[in-house]
Structures are given as C-alpha cells and as structure tokens.
Amino acid sequence: MLIHEHSQPGRRGAPQAPVDKADLSDIPRHLLRQDRAGLPEVSELQAVRHYTRLSKKNFSIDTHFYPLGSCTMKYNPRACNTLAMLPGFLSRHPLTPDKYSQGFLVCMYELQSMLCEAMGMAAFSLAPMAGAQGEFSGIKMISAYHKANNDDARKEILVPDAAHGTNPATATMCGYTVREIPTLDNGDVDLDALRQATGPQTAGLMLTNPSTLGVFERHIESIAAIVHEAGGLLYYDGANLNAILGKIRPGDMGFDVIHTNLHKTFSTPHGGGGPGSGAVGVAERLKPFLPLPMVAENNGRYHCVAEQDAPHSIGYLSAFMGNAGVLLRAYIYMRMLGKAGMERVAEFATLNANYMMAVAKRRGFQLAIPERRASHEFIITLKKEASELHVTAMDFAKRLLDLGYHAPTTYFPLLVPECLLIEPTESEAKEALDGFMDALEQIREEAKTDPEMVTTAPHTLPVKRLDEVSAARNLDLAWKA
Amino acid sequence: MLEAIGITDTDALFEEIPSHLRISGLDGIPQGMTEMEISRLMHQRAAQNNQAVCFLGAGAYEHHIPAAVWQLTTRGEFYTAYTPYQAEASQGTLQLTYEYQSMMTALTDMDVSNASLYDGASALAEAILMAVRGNRKSKSRKILIPRTVHPAYRKTADTIVSGQNIELVEVDYDRASGTVQLDAIEKAAGDDITAVVIQQPSFFGTLEDVDTITDWAHQNNALVISVTNPLSIAVLKPPGQWGDSGADIACGDGQPLGAPLSCGGPYYGFLCCTKALVRQMPGRIVGRTTDVDGKEGFVLTLQAREQHIRRSKATSNICTNQGLVITASTIHMAILGPRGLEHTAAACHANTRELVAQLSGIEGVSTAFSAPVFHESVLLLDRPADEVLDALAEQDILGGYDLAADYPELGHAMLVCATELRTEEEIVAYRTALQAILAVETRHQEIA
Numbered sequence: 001m002l003i004h005e006h007s008q009p010g011r012r013g014a015p016q017a018p019v020d021k022a023d024l025s026d027i028p029r030h031l032l033r034q035d036r037a038g039l040p041e042v043s044e045l046q047a048v049r050h051y052t053r054l055s056k057k058n059f060s061i062d063t064h065f066y067p068l069g070s071c072t073m074k075y076n077p078r079a080c081n082t083l084a085m086l087p088g089f090l091s092r093h094p095l096t097p098d099k100y101s102q103g104f105l106v107c108m109y110e111l112q113s114m115l116c117e118a119m120g121m122a123a124f125s126l127a128p129m130a131g132a133q134g135e136f137s138g139i140k141m142i143s144a145y146h147k148a149n150n151d152d153a154r155k156e157i158l159v160p161d162a163a164h165g166t167n168p169a170t171a172t173m174c175g176y177t178v179r180e181i182p183t184l185d186n187g188d189v190d191l192d193a194l195r196q197a198t199g200p201q202t203a204g205l206m207l208t209n210p211s212t213l214g215v216f217e218r219h220i221e222s223i224a225a226i227v228h229e230a231g232g233l234l235y236y237d238g239a240n241l242n243a244i245l246g247k248i249r250p251g252d253m254g255f256d257v258i259h260t261n262l263h264k265t266f267s268t269p270h271g272g273g274g275p276g277s278g279a280v281g282v283a284e285r286l287k288p289f290l291p292l293p294m295v296a297e298n299n300g301r302y303h304c305v306a307e308q309d310a311p312h313s314i315g316y317l318s319a320f321m322g323n324a325g326v327l328l329r330a331y332i333y334m335r336m337l338g339k340a341g342m343e344r345v346a347e348f349a350t351l352n353a354n355y356m357m358a359v360a361k362r363r364g365f366q367l368a369i370p371e372r373r374a375s376h377e378f379i380i381t382l383k384k385e386a387s388e389l390h391v392t393a394m395d396f397a398k399r400l401l402d403l404g405y406h407a408p409t410t411y412f413p414l415l416v417p418e419c420l421l422i423e424p425t426e427s428e429a430k431e432a433l434d435g436f437m438d439a440l441e442q443i444r445e446e447a448k449t450d451p452e453m454v455t456t457a458p459h460t461l462p463v464k465r466l467d468e469v470s471a472a473r474n475l476d477l478a479w480k481a
Numbered sequence: 482m483l484e485a486i487g488i489t490d491t492d493a494l495f496e497e498i499p500s501h502l503r504i505s506g507l508d509g510i511p512q513g514m515t516e517m518e519i520s521r522l523m524h525q526r527a528a529q530n531n532q533a534v535c536f537l538g539a540g541a542y543e544h545h546i547p548a549a550v551w552q553l554t555t556r557g558e559f560y561t562a563y564t565p566y567q568a569e570a571s572q573g574t575l576q577l578t579y580e581y582q583s584m585m586t587a588l589t590d591m592d593v594s595n596a597s598l599y600d601g602a603s604a605l606a607e608a609i610l611m612a613v614r615g616n617r618k619s620k621s622r623k624i625l626i627p628r629t630v631h632p633a634y635r636k637t638a639d640t641i642v643s644g645q646n647i648e649l650v651e652v653d654y655d656r657a658s659g660t661v662q663l664d665a666i667e668k669a670a671g672d673d674i675t676a677v678v679i680q681q682p683s684f685f686g687t688l689e690d691v692d693t694i695t696d697w698a699h700q701n702n703a704l705v706i707s708v709t710n711p712l713s714i715a716v717l718k719p720p721g722q723w724g725d726s727g728a729d730i731a732c733g734d735g736q737p738l739g740a741p742l743s744c745g746g747p748y749y750g751f752l753c754c755t756k757a758l759v760r761q762m763p764g765r766i767v768g769r770t771t772d773v774d775g776k777e778g779f780v781l782t783l784q785a786r787e788q789h790i791r792r793s794k795a796t797s798n799i800c801t802n803q804g805l806v807i808t809a810s811t812i813h814m815a816i817l818g819p820r821g822l823e824h825t826a827a828a829c830h831a832n833t834r835e836l837v838a839q840l841s842g843i844e845g846v847s848t849a850f851s852a853p854v855f856h857e858s859v860l861l862l863d864r865p866a867d868e869v870l871d872a873l874a875e876q877d878i879l880g881g882y883d884l885a886a887d888y889p890e891l892g893h894a895m896l897v898c899a900t901e902l903r904t905e906e907e908i909v910a911y912r913t914a915l916q917a918i919l920a921v922e923t924r925h926q927e928i929a
Contacts, residue, residue: 062557088527103529271805320745338513
C-alpha cells in the first residue's frame with residue numbers, strides 16, 4: 001500500500017513550527033500556485049509506521065550477507081554516521097567563510113592527504129559526487145591536458161571489453177569515441193590488440209585493476225608503457241581498489257589519474273543507491289586541471305582554493321562541496337582504521353574471496369578463470385547448470401534470496417555466460433562464507449530434484465518475480481489520484 | 482582458510498602482482514584510533530565550526546527537519562542497502578522511490594520524475610543534455626541561460642556539457658527589476674534555440690515572468706527548463722503550469738525538503754519532465770508492475786537508456802541516485818504534507834520580508850530590485866559587502882552572501898535570506914548589529 005493510499009483530505013501531523021506567519025499578499029496572483037500539490041496527508045504515526053514497514057522489505061548489509069560483486073558491500077561502522085552528523089557539521093552552511101570552518105576543512109585536507117598517500121598520487125580533489133562523476137572528471141582532465149599541449153588529434157579513448165559500462169559512457173560524455181580492447185581467456189588485456197589500437201589518435205586508456213573479471217592485470221607495466229609511449233594517459237577506475245589497498249598503489253603502477261569509490265573502499269553507506277563519492281587523484285602533470293573545490297593549507301590554517309588560483313581547473317561539478325557528509329564518513333573510517341587497519345583490508349578481502357573460490361572449486365562449481373588467484377572477488381559460471389538442468393544464474397540468484405543471502409552480481413561482466421560475481425569483503429566471518437557456499441550447493445541439488453523450486457523462486461519475499469517487460473511497456477512511474 | 486586455498490600465508494594471495502611494484506606499507510597514514518578517540522576528535526572539530534545564526538541562502542537553506550526523518554532514514558535497512566538490482570529483496574527502497582517520484586511530479590505538476598541525480602547544479606547540466614537530445618526541431622545545440630540563474634549552477638553546467646559542442650548563451654538581467662531582460666530574449670526570436678533555462682525564484686530571489694518566457698520559448702520551438710526551489714512551489718506556480726503548456730523539464734536541488742545543510746552535501750537533484758521526453762531521461766527510474774501472482778510490486782525500469790546496457794550510447798554515465806537523501810526527503814514530505822510545506826514556505830517568505838524591512842530601514846542599506854521576491858532578496862550597502870559580512874560574523878551572524886565576485890556591476894551587494902527557523906529576536910539582533918557596524922564606520926569616514 002502506498003503512502004498516498006493512507007491519505008485522508010485534511011489530515012496532518014502536529015505542526016512542525018509556529019503557524020502564525022503566512023502572508024503571501026505581496027506576490028502577484030499569477031505567480032502563485034492555485035491548486036494544492038497532490039501530496040499525501042497522513043499523521044506522523046502513519047508515516048513512521050509506513051516507512052518502518054517499508055524498510056523491512058529491504059535486504060541490507062546490516063541484515064544480510066550481501067556479496068554483490070564489484071560493489072564492496074562491507075560493514076559501515078555506525079560511529080562514522082553518528083560523528084558525521086554532529087550538529088557542528090550538519091548545521092554548517094556551505095558558504096560559511098573558511099575562517100569559521102576550520103574544523104570541517106581540516107578533515108577534508110587530511111582526507112585529501114591520506115588518499116594521496118594510499119593511492120600514490122600527487123594531489124586529490126574530493127569534488128566528484130560518485131564514481132561516474134569521478135570518471136567524468138578524470139577523462140575531462142585528460143582532455144584538458146592534451147588541449148593545453150595543443151595536441152588536438154587525440155579523439156579516442158581505449159576501454160577493455162571487460163570494463164564497467166560507465167567507462168565508455170563517460171568517454172562519450174567527454175566528446176571521445178570509444179575503442180574496445182579485447183581480453184584474453186586468462187583475464188589479461190590482449191597486448192597485441194592494444195598495441196595495434198594505440199597511436200597518435202589515443203587520448204588515453206581506462207583500466208580497472210584488478211579487472212572486473214576478478215584478477216590482477218599482470219602486464220600493467222607493459223600496458224602503461226604502450227599507452228605512454230604513444231602519448232596517451234592512463235586512467236585508473238578505482239572500482240576494485242579494495243583488493244589492493246596497502247599492497248600496491250595505482251600511482252606506482254603508472255596511472256596518471258584515478259577515481260576512488262569512497263562508498264566502496266572507504267565504507268560510506270550505499271544508501272539504497274547513493275550518495276556515493278568519487279574523489280579523483282592525479283600525478284604531478286595533471287595537478288593544474290583538478291576539479292574544484294579543493295582544500296589547501298597555509299601555516300596551519302585551511303582554505304578552499306580560489307577559482308583564480310586554479311585557472312586551468314576543469315571547473316566545478318556541483319554547486320557546493322560535493323557530497324561533504326559522505327566525505328566526512330570516509331575520513332572517520334580511515335582514521336579509525338589507521339595505517340595497520342588499512343593494510344589489512346586487502347588481505348582479508350582477498351583471503352575471503354580466495355577461500356570461497358577454493359570451496360567452490362572443491363564442490364564442483366565451474367570458475368571463470370580457475371587457474372588464477374582471485375582478487376577481492378571471483379566468478380562462478382553456471383553455464384553447465386543452465387544447459388543441463390535448465391536453471392540459470394538468475395534462478396540461482398532468486399533462490400539465494402529465499403535462503404537469506406543477497407544475490408551476487410549476475411550477468412556481469414558480460415564476457416562470462418551465466419555468471420555470478422561474488423565479493424564477500426573483509427567484514428564477513430568464515431561462518432557467513434561457509435553458509436553462502438552451502439546455500440549455493442543446496443540450490444544446485446534442488447535444481448536436480450525439484451527444479452521448479454528454483455526456477456520460480458523467490459517464494460518467501462514480499463513479492464514473487466516481477467514483470468519487468470510490462471513495467472517498461474506500460475509505464476506507471478507515479479501515483480495519480 | 483589458508484589451508485583450503487593451499488597457501489601458508491596471505492602474502493601468497495598477492496603473488497601475481499609484480500613484486501617490485503608492491504609497497505611494504507602505508508607509512509604516511511597515521512595510526513588507527515579507537516571509537517572513543519575518534520569521537521573526541523570529531524566533537525572537537527565540529528565545535529571549531531562557527532555556530533552562528535544563519536542568514537545565508539544562495540542555494541542551500543536551513544530548515545526544521547522533523548526528528549523522525551533521519552531516525553528512519555538511518556535505519557540499517559535503508560542506510561546499508563544498495564541499488565535495488567534484486568527487486569524482490571529491495572521492495573522497501575523501490576516503493577519508496579516510486580512514492581518519491583509521485584511526490585515530485587505532484588509538487589512540480591510534471592508527468593514523470595526520475596529517482597534523483599547528484600545535486601541541483603548537476604541536474605541542470607543533465608537537463609540541458611536531455612533537451613539537446615529531446616528537441617528534434619532544433620539543430621543549434623544553443624541554450625539560453627540567464628544570469629539570474631545561480632552562478633555555481635551555470636559553472637557546473639558549463640563543466641559538464643562543454644565537451645559536447647553545446648553553446649550556453651548568457652542572457653543579461655534588467656538592473657532595475659532584477660529579472661531576465663525580456664527584450665534580450667526576444668532578440669533571439671526566429672533563431673534556432675534548443676532550450677531556455679528559467680530559475681524561479683531567481684538566484685536574486687526575484688520572481689521571473691515565467692508565463693511569458695515559457696510561451697515565447699514554445700513559440701520559437703525551444704524547450705523550457707525550469708530550475709526551482711522545490712519548497713517554493715508548494716505556494717508558487719509550479720513549472721508544469723507555466724504559460725500555456727508548462728515547462729518541459731523541471732529540475733532543482735531537493736535540499737530544502739529534508740536534507741540538512743551539512744557543509745554542502747549530500748543533497749540531491751530532482752529531474753522531472755513531460756511524458757514526451759521520458760526516454761531521454763538520465764538516471765534511475767522506478768516503475769510499478771505486478772508479480773507472477775498479480776500482486777503489486779516495483780522495479781527499476783527503462784534500463785535500456787542506461788550505461789550498463791547501452792555503454793557508450795547511454796543517455797548519461799550516471800549509475801546511482803542520491804538514494805539515502807531522497808529517502809529522507811520522501812519521509813519529510815509525508816510528515817509535513819502539502820499544508821506543512823505551504824506553511825514552511827510562507828513562513829520563510831514572511832521572515833525574509835521582515836528581515837528586509839528591518840535592514841533596509843538602516844541608513845546606508847537599500848533593496849536592489851523592484852520585482853517581487855520570494856524567500857530571498859538582494860540588499861545594497863554603502864561599502865564593500867565582505868567587510869560588513871566579516872564584521873557580522875565576528876558577532877556570530879552569517880549575514881548573507883557577497884555578490885561582488887559574480888555580479889560586480891551591482892556594487893556593494895549581498896543576498897540575504899531568513900528561513901522559518903529565524904526568530905524575531907534574531908532578526909532584530911541582525912538589524913542592531915548591522916546598524917552599529919555601519920554607523921561606527923560612517924563616523925570614521927566623517928572624521929577622516
């Protein structure tokens with residue numbers, strides 16, 4: 001039942017503020033609204049009960065193991081939320097002069113510095129509000145760099161075919177054409193194909209490492225050399241940073257510009273789809289182009305870099321300070337982890353993934369790239385189950401929900417048929433990993449003995465399988481009275 | 482676990498990484514802190530920020546938010562869920578998003594809403610890209626954008642659309658009224674214009690003649706993109722009712738509907754449009770459908786527009802929405818209801834009127850523009866605004882936004898705003914402080 005269906009004309013909660021002021025008489029009538037907006041009219045209790053009940057229809061990290069590959073659904077410490085929501089941060093207006101904002105600005109400055117250190121980059125800007133905006137800033141900086149060098153012939157961005165869809169979409173938004181580079185069966189980029197595709201038309205290469213196939217790109221140095229020798233720049237998509245934090249840094253691999261998904265690696269909440277944060281870091285030569293705002297330090301005082309002091313900046317990406325509250329949460333998380341904690345992140349994330357992969361192998365599940373080490377995630381392909389038992393990756397995913405596990409990412413990467421991309425993260429205990437693998441095995445057994453149980457799953461959730469085709473064909477996108 | 486993998490220590494997990502590239506540790510990162518230690522530090526830092534009385538607006542507004550809003554929003558089931566890829570296990574987020582879309586279409590009086598974008602400024606950029614894709618009658622990729630649109634929105638739009646051969650043409654404003662120069666727009670009649678942007682209330686707080694501009698745009702085959710404060714349209718004419726046929730795309734920042742100021746974010750951008758443009762929309766959209774038993778349910782829909790399917794041909798590279806913030810906003814709107822929003826909007830307006838009346842009674846202060854305003858207004862001073870604002874801040878008053886950098890032609894001007902939170906005492910205290918500041922320095926000048 002929608003909140004709108006609880007509505008009764010004239011019903012309302014207690015006023016939230018004194019009600020004696022309401023004079024619009026100085027505004028000409030033709031500029032005023034003549035009807036009342038069709039919003040629900042409910043009591044506060046009705047609203048609270050409705051949304052509490054709705055919340056219970058969600059799977060979440062706090063309630064379920066959520067091994068959604070490529071999304072890094074690790075535990076979000078509660079302290080990060082509580083401390084980022086202290087009144088001194090919440091009530092600060094974004095245009096408050098720097099002089100009166102030292103407590104906030106010092107956090108942002110230290111966050112920039114810690115990211116530089118952990119990523120091996122020369123400078124960071126916290127401006128981008130999500131990974132996709134980080135990518136946009138990165139490619140925009142590459143474009144600005146070539147332009148500054150009067151190098152106008154570079155019209156192409158290279159993207160491996162295993163990449164996230166945001167990579168090619170970003171390159172297009174920045175006015176580039178996209179050339180795809182094939183991936184070998186062992187998960188590495190096809191170097192010969194890369195060599196052939198690279199030339200004076202190459203603006204740069206976007207690479208995720210470890211890749212979306214869950215393996216580390218072993219020839220990263222050769223890749224960097226090929227692209228750099230051709231005059232192109234190297235972009236690092238930080239989607240899978242959790243696998244290497246504290247082990248190897250993008251800057252040391254030769255990347256010129258990177259974005260980090262703070263909502264993945266640095267544990268800010270995913271919030272049902274956002275807000276994210278896609279801070280961007282650069283090597284020395286791209287520093288002048290970083291997006292604003294950035295925080296700088298001078299004799300122990302902190303200030304936002306003025307526009308006139310950053311004449312080559314690609315500019316602003318939001319009206320104010322990006323997703324500042326998200327940045328505070330990432331800052332708090334990093335300070336709590338500290339050096340030793342941060343060095344353990346990749347160790348445990350990778351240990352958990354490799355353990356699950358070993359168990360999967362032992363129990364006869366087919367792996368996408370069995371001979372390689374997993375990064376922080378790995379891929380099972382259910383090609384055999386789909387052809388022999390007529391039970392697809394989608395069916396496995398839906399049945400997992402019945403068994404109390406959020407499904408892994410399905411049908412991505414596109415290169416692997418009937419795949420489950422599984423990312424346990426470092427937060428999970430062995431029992432959760434074992435329970436999940438038991439569930440997968442149970443489903444495979446069910447597929448043999450009672451396939452309908454699997455192909456018609458889920459059975460225990462608020463709804464059964466939903467008709468997506470009809471949803472797209474007969475669009476119903478808003479409630480109408 | 483190591484045994485199951487067949488290794489003896491975790492170092493072996495990283496053996497595929499070229500060893501000479503590996504680092505031994507993160508030496509520049511400080512040692513970790515316990516929850517108690519970080520708590521102490523963050524309390525100290527929060528206290529270092531000035532807790533002044535806020536008369537700053539300029540795109541971010543301090544409003545009362547019912548206690549229930551963020552208590553519910555930070556429930557783990559909302560806070561720690563992700564994009565609802567598994568619809569059956571995400572009906573909470575999906576239904577809430579559908580309700581959000583329903584509320585935004587009702588508020589703007591538009592046909593459809595997406596599930597939100599990053600913020601108001603980036604939403605304007607996406608609205609412009611959408612207009613370029615959606616206006617088949619126009620080939621020019623030329624957008625008229627008045628200088629009464631928020632300067633930071635114009636800068637952001639420029640950053641985001643500039644790689645795509647789109648021309649943003651500035652339109653000046655009338656110095657007396659503080660609204661768009663209609664004759665400057667009309668000069669473009671007959672030209673190929675893709676879209677016209679109108680901000681209502683304008684950045685100055687002035688009210689534009691939205692009906693006339695909308696009708697003019699449509700007569701000239703241009704689409705209309707509205708930028709509005711969503712709280713204001715509880716009482717002001719909503720974009721869907723502008724002119725004869727309404728705006729085509731409505732966007733703005735949702736912050737006034739339940740998001741705290743929070744140093745600048747996270748807020749969210751709302752984006753609504755007419756039915757005709759729905760397939761040009763960027764971002765997530767939730768639709769209502771049924772399950773195999775005919776039971777009502779909600780799914781992400783029209784995904785064929787998006788990057789994970791269309792890759793380089795997608796409508797945008799965007800792949801998230803501001804889920805948590807629209808969760809707050811939806812609950813906020815449900816609790817306030819239409820009359821609660823009307824009341825808040827009207828109270829802000831009344832407070833700002835009171836503030837402007839008080840301040841403009843001081844010698845050396847006057848109102849800048851003749852057009853009616855809503856909720857925010859420009860005042861002219863007899864000396865540089867930054868000096869005055871600094872002096873006010875010393876007395877714990879954030880007096881407004883200095884317009885010198887963005888509008889030097891206005892001279893000593895500042896933008897002021899008083900939301901429903903400002904009390905009569907605070908407004909009087911502002912007047913008293915300003916009067917004292919201006920009087921003292923005037924005397925100095927006289928002596929000199």
